[in-house]
Amino acid sequence: MKAATDVAMTSKTDRTKLARQFIEAIPHSRALGMELEEIGEGIAIISMPYDERFVGNPSTGVIHGGAVSALMDTCGGAAVMSHPDAPVGTATIDLRIDYMRAATPGQRIRARAECYHVTRAVAFVRATALDDDDDNPVAAATGAFTFQRAKEA
């Protein structure tokens, strides 16, 4: 019984480790300074620092939507990779982002994505992006991702 629990624990730790490696090996996510804060069981939290190079509106200093898209996409992919069904790979099929308000200049942006359903080949994801104001999301996203399962032996 204990052995079985150990096996389960190990595989969960391995999955988390795998997912972390998956994200840290993404050149563009690294270029944007993304940091993995939490991951596991189909949920991922990734944050990105404010950086003047990523400004989209020079008169307000607000970060470009494109940088928020990159964060949402990475976080969505990470959530899929951490799903208990343990996919071996994923790619975005589509991603819709609603921009609810401008992110406050100078603040870190934190995305939380949840892979809320998977089929044999598709994963469905919801995500929100927040700055220091936890009660008013900056953006929300919904997306479909491919769900590549390991070939059965």
Place this chain on the structure above:
Amino acid sequence: MRKPEPVQVIKTRRDAALRRLVQSVPYIQYLGVQFDRRGDELTAVLPYREDLIGNPLLPAIHGGVTAAFLEITSIIELTWSSQWSDMEEGKLNGDTLPPMPKTIDFTVDYLRTGLPRDAYARARVNRSGRRYASVHVEAWQDNHDRIFAQATGHFLMPPREDG
């Protein structure tokens, strides 16, 4: 009958207006997106760089880079087309930055893997009203017939000074 403007004067004015627009946005400079102009038609170019990669195993361009490239192309096209007549009449103020539309929502369709090479995109403004605009954009790489991503976005237009 007024004598038509010399072609070089027209080109200089248009290129300067486009340059001012593109160079004013730090994130466009960061990604290295450039714009080719033929008359009023713009083609965005994203020169390939290693740090644009999202999947090192394939390798493939990051989905977020593709989304950003499409969104940049949409916003520049929208701003460009809405300032076109002012620009042609010489009414553009060269000292102030043009007001930018704000993205309301943006939906990207990933059709194929973005390959590790240059990408191109063109946007079409399907509807541009006083307050809202709808833009469709497509991106391709080597072969224009093989679009690798497309997107539709809705934008809130900046208030016009002339009301």
